[in-house]
Amino acid sequence: MAVNSPLPVSADLKPVAGIELGYAEAGVRKANRKDLLVMKLAPGATIAGVFTLNRFCAAPVQVCKTHLEQATDAAPIRALVINTGNANAGTGEEGLARANATCAELAGLLGVKPEQVLPFSTGVILEPLPVERIKAGLPAAIANLKTDNWFAAAESIMTTDTQPKAASRTLTIGGKKVVMTGISKGAGMIKPNMATMLGYLAFDAKVPQALLNQLVKDAADQSFNCITIDGDTSTNDSFMLIATGAGELEITSADSAEYKELAAAVSALSQNLAHQIVRDGEGATKFIEVTVEDGKSVEECRKIAYSIGHSPLVKTAFFASDPNLGRILAAIGYAGVDDLDVSKLNLYLDDVWVAKNGGRNPDYKEEDGQRVMKKSEIVVRVKLARGTAKASIWTCDLSHDYVTINADYRS
Amino acid sequence: MAVNSPLPVSADLKPVAGIELGYAEAGVRKANRKDLLVMKLAPGATIAGVFTLNRFCAAPVQVCKTHLEQATDAAPIRALVINTGNANAGTGEEGLARANATCAELAGLLGVKPEQVLPFSTGVILEPLPVERIKAGLPAAIANLKTDNWFAAAESIMTTDTQPKAASRTLTIGGKKVVMTGISKGAGMIKPNMATMLGYLAFDAKVPQALLNQLVKDAADQSFNCITIDGDTSTNDSFMLIATGAGELEITSADSAEYKELAAAVSALSQNLAHQIVRDGEGATKFIEVTVEDGKSVEECRKIAYSIGHSPLVKTAFFASDPNLGRILAAIGYAGVDDLDVSKLNLYLDDVWVAKNGGRNPDYKEEDGQRVMKKSEIVVRVKLARGTAKASIWTCDLSHDYVTINADYRS
The missing domain is CATH 3.10.20.340 (ArgJ beta chain, C-terminal domain)
Incomplete structure (x- = not known):
């Protein structure tokens, strides 16, 4: 169920230069559904994220934090891999090993280091991640990497969501064009036992790492951190902000008018994605x-x-x-x-x-x-x-x- | 609905010497139901209570607190008056005036001062207390004051409760008999908009005021403060502990073995009354x-x-x-x-x-x-x-x- 018609989700979401998306049907939990997504970042992109505060934070969340800390200009984050069907949460040391194995497999296929890959999982808690199926699905996901796969990407991270959640916008800041597109998923902490909220927002402006770290926190505070369906905080919540740097705008200072305009646009689009989650909340009618x-x-x-x-x-x-x-x-x-x-x-x-x-x-x-x-x-x-x-x-x-x-x- | 059969509620709850109970059908909200209860305390009784922490605490709760503070050995609390059907909460100055008018009316009928009466209300929030109907019902409640009216008293404080809640126990402490009986009500913060949990426990031992104040807090912490149905804290929650002093046991020190035995028994009976509320929780099956x-x-x-x-x-x-x-x-x-x-x-x-x-x-x-x-x-x-x-x-x-x-x- 969803409140009214949902916010409009366009099938022609705008591609963001510098990021390609590829999906596959890996059969993580069920056959014949998109359940694996790879996002590949071009060199020059920066990425920052905010994660669940749940003490039972899932293995992929722990690996994401470590890889983000280890990333350098010479060896930046180059890819994200997201599976549905299994949250890899409450899985202990073995869960960490499987999250790392997923990163290593994708890194090998893309010719980067395992530490340059961020893993995300959403789905059932307390069950072992079927890492072999995920590995087996990666070549197909890589084979269809495209910049205009955003709508399919939104579909491929759905669990009990009744509709894909996505939003896109182009704007001009200081005379320069910026393209911004995002996807999200979540609908309660979610049946059955799901570990839930994921959000990804990319834009093509160039933003230094320190500023992006601040930007993602501010945007989350005004969007994903202001929604509640049942008050249950999932073990896997993650929101990632990607600045590909492949477009026209370059931000150099937090004091610039350009930064403020960009931040406002990021917050607004994040809020849109967050509202889509509430509108598709489990059983929601209002x-x-x-x-x-x-x-x-x-x-x-x-x-x-x-x-x-x-x-x-x-x-x-x-x-x-x-x-x-x-x-x-x-x-x-x-x-x-x-x-x-x-x-x-x-x-x-x-x-x-x-x-x-x-x-x-x-x-x-x-x-x-x-x-x-x-x-x-x-x-x-x-x-x-x-x-x-x-x-x-x-x-x-x-x-x-x-x-x-x-x-x-x-x- | 209630979980299984409820805890056994005996119709022959034990009278506690020094306290009489009388009920009436005052038509506060609906006709032909017991909705007014008077408890009359003999001279020598002490009473202490704990109340809701909700900032929107109801008018009767405010009046209770004031009257408990003003009570002296020369002018102790002598009666309690409880109505269902209306919580007298969210009613402002007029609500206070009506709670005070109820006390004054009962005080006049019993020949005590208004400050010697404690008022309690449970029922709909945000609607004016029909104080004239309550006043009109008081003579009938006084007319049937009896020491063995506990079961009817439990019935007369019910709102959406599906069954009355009561428990009774006799025990021997230091060779002296103690009789202890209590009633409670509540089933969620409660439909429709009800302001809910009430508990009253009386025993016939003599306990000095300072010790009773501590005893009621300790008992509540181990019983009514440990239950939750929906997490909603009502505006009217009250738990009162009455030591009539009309029996054999007299407590003089918190360090005595007798006090510890009494406190354990009070906590256990309070817990029993609290559990009955959970078992009768709205929609509860477990x-x-x-x-x-x-x-x-x-x-x-x-x-x-x-x-x-x-x-x-x-x-x-x-x-x-x-x-x-x-x-x-x-x-x-x-x-x-x-x-x-x-x-x-x-x-x-x-x-x-x-x-x-x-x-x-x-x-x-x-x-x-x-x-x-x-x-x-x-x-x-x-x-x-x-x-x-x-x-x-x-x-x-x-x-x-x-x-x-x-x-x-x-x-």
């Missing part, structure tokens, strides 16, 4: 933005926003289109902001002023709340009246289908 | 104990236990009887214990050793996990291998019925 304003800090605004976004009672009320708004107040109250003065708090649902100074707005009418709750896209806005900070998160409702999907026995 | 052992601190053990107990993915797996155990590892990993070494972690489901040193136990067989998951009572045991601390929490599964119950439009 897309909810929770914005908390006038807080003392972004952190406390986020705490409150996530408390609302994670509350099963709030989420079932959205599913039922029930303006059961005391549930939102209760979730604000237990968010852990200890000195919150609720008597100054105001709550809005879209344009409807629901709670005023901590109690029911005397002018609030149930039918107005009902009208908003029936919509498939809703903004919850909380005003704290204690500062100037603000944060937004995006989430979905909790439906019967969420339970059905996650209670299904692993197939 | 009763799950999560025990985390060998931690550095009780706090980190609780963090991990709650992370497991709150995970919708773990809860739906229990509902499905699916030994989808990577979900438990993932929940441990994101619990926020930053220096956790997962390679030393062991996980058991009842007697089945599932994960060994952070990975799948080579001897683990899926059919063994399946056998345990099919049971209606399951113990999840996590061993951290980093200390000697331990904590347990109790929770239930997440079923279709949870969504159905909470998505129902308020009736």
Whole structure:
């Protein structure tokens, strides 16, 4: 299920010079589906990533971090390999060996070193990675490496996603053209036991490593780090940002207007990819933005926003289109902001002023709340009246289908 | 729905000398149901309580706290008044005025001061308390005050509970008889918008105020503070402990063996009442104990236990009887214990050793996990291998019925 029609996913996503994509059907878990993706970077590309904070971080995440640390100008990252069907998580030393074996195999085929390859896995946790099938699938993936394979790439990283997630944009910064394309996947921490969120965004500008490291963190903080479906943080979450450097624009300083424009565009496209994940959330029928304003800090605004976004009672009320708004107040109250003065708090649902100074707005009418709750896209806005900070998160409702999907026995 | 048969609730709960209970049908929200309860304490009783930490704490909770602070030996708390059908939460100044008016009315009828009455409300949030109906119902509740009304009292505080919750015990401490009886209610933060958990436990020993204050905190920490159904903390949660002093035992020191025996009995009975709430949890089909052992601190053990107990993915797996155990590892990993070494972690489901040193136990067989998951009572045991601390929490599964119950439009 997905909320409404999803954001438009164009089959003619724009190629980004300097990166080629090739997929294969390796039969990792099921036959006859694209489940293996190789991304090959041209010399000169830089790459940076952010990864799950889960202590049970998967073997490929550990290998990615090591290879990123070891990368040098002389021996930069040159390829990414992504498999679905198996997360290679909770697999111990043997899992690390298999992730490394995958890198070594691809490196051999491409004529680079194993440390120049980053591995990613998504799928079932606690089961051994079928590394022989992945190795066997690599030649086919390499054989169809093309710059215009983005849509197929988005399809090939899907697990229980009901639709591929991708976005593309061209823009002009300082008179120079920039092409930017990204893909993502994820739909809950995911049935069956899946280890979930992956995102890849490439653009053709040249960006020094230190700046790219900052850029990927900032973009994630404004996109993938602001979405929640069920509050479960996967063992495999990864978001990679690739600057191929094969285009016209070159960034040299974080203080330049060009950098700021580029960063804004990267954040916007990342947000688009993140929203696609929420819209395709397990069982989702509604897309909810929770914005908390006038807080003392972004952190406390986020705490409150996530408390609302994670509350099963709030989420079932959205599913039922029930303006059961005391549930939102209760979730604000237990968010852990200890000195919150609720008597100054105001709550809005879209344009409807629901709670005023901590109690029911005397002018609030149930039918107005009902009208908003029936919509498939809703903004919850909380005003704290204690500062100037603000944060937004995006989430979905909790439906019967969420339970059905996650209670299904692993197939 | 409730897990299995509930814990046995005897209709002949033992009267506790020094406390009388009277109920009425006040029509607070619906006609023809017990919805008003008065508890009258004899002179000499002491009382202490713990309350919700929700910042949107309800008007009656605020009044309770004030009256408990103002109570003196000369003017002690003499009565409690509890209504269902309306939580008097999110109601601002007017809510406080109505809670105070309820106290004043009961005080007038009993010949005590308003400050000697504690008010409690449970029910719908954000709606004005129908204080006139409650006042009108008080004479009938007073008319049937009896020491042996505990079962009717348990019924009269029910909201969406499917069964009354009560427990009773007599014991001998230092050669002296102690009678102890308690009631509780709650079943999720509760449809429709209810503000939920209430617990009352009385015994006939004499306990000085300072010790009782400590006793109620300790008992709550080992019982009501260790249960979770959906992670939503209500605006009205209250647990009151009453020492009538009308029996044989008198406690004078926290260092006495008698105090320790009494405290253990109070904790055990509180735990029993708390477990009844989980077993009657909204949509619950399974009763799950999560025990985390060998931690550095009780706090980190609780963090991990709650992370497991709150995970919708773990809860739906229990509902499905699916030994989808990577979900438990993932929940441990994101619990926020930053220096956790997962390679030393062991996980058991009842007697089945599932994960060994952070990975799948080579001897683990899926059919063994399946056998345990099919049971209606399951113990999840996590061993951290980093200390000697331990904590347990109790929770239930997440079923279709949870969504159905909470998505129902308020009736």
